[in-house]
Amino acid sequence: MITHVDSPKHQGWRKKLIEEIRTKGIKDEKVLQAIGKIPRHFLLDPAFDHIAYEDRSFPIGENQTISQPYTVAFQTELLEVKPYEKILEIGTGSGYQSSVLAEMNAFVFTIERQKKLYSKFQKTNPFADKYKKVKYFFGDGFEGLPTFAPFDKIIITCGAPMLPPKLLAQLKIGGYMVIPEDEDGQQRMKRITKISETDIKEEQFGNFLFVPMLSGKAE
Ligand code: SAH
DSSP: OOOOOOOHHHHHHHHHHHHHHHHTTOOOHHHHHHHHHOOGGGGSOGGGGGGTTSSSOEEEETTEEEOOHHHHHHHHHHHTOOTTOEEEEEOOTTSHHHHHHHHTTOEEEEEESBHHHHHHHHHHOTTTTTOTTEEEEESOGGGOOGGGOOEEEEEEOSBBSSOOHHHHHTEEEEEEEEEEEEETTEEEEEEEEEOSSSOEEEEEEEEEOOOBOOSSOBO
């Protein structure tokens, strides 16, 4: 069993990271505070301990990555998270994004399609006691979680080929979906507001790089 230590050294690196992503344009203090509370190095292989607070993505196995802190902060800021909101995340990965949302007091439902990542995180989740509000599911994010719908907000943390219709159906009217949508190999960050059952509003926020959103489960 790995015993994690959040040393003053890690806390210092985390403070620097917060200032770095603030300089890059993140303004929401609640988002910055949440990032400042998550010991990201707990979610990474010990080999990354000394670089865990660089503003970069890192491999987490199965050809997947933990998102870059700036990207996590950017998507979280766009979500405008309020306490007790029900938020669906597609792409649990390392569990970093879901921990940030839980730290902001959201009720998080998160889906991962890679069985190995899902199982690994179930076994090793260092925040299991702290963030009891996070519910983890193994499944295909394109399907969403109809049993738990509707959601106040939906966040997709992989590059989606289009707006997944089933996810839009599971979003509350007035709710946001933050989605990096694939356009010619890059992902354009979009915030979709569900205006009514038939209307949406779309806002665009620049290009990012994500691993692709793939259909089906990988056992
Ligand atoms: N949110 C993660 C980022 C993980 S990278 C974090 O904080 O670390 C994106 C993840 O999305 C990968 O783990 C990948 O396996 C997963 N993914 C891709 N397509 C998916 C789908 N259709 N449903 C659920 N997860 C998916």
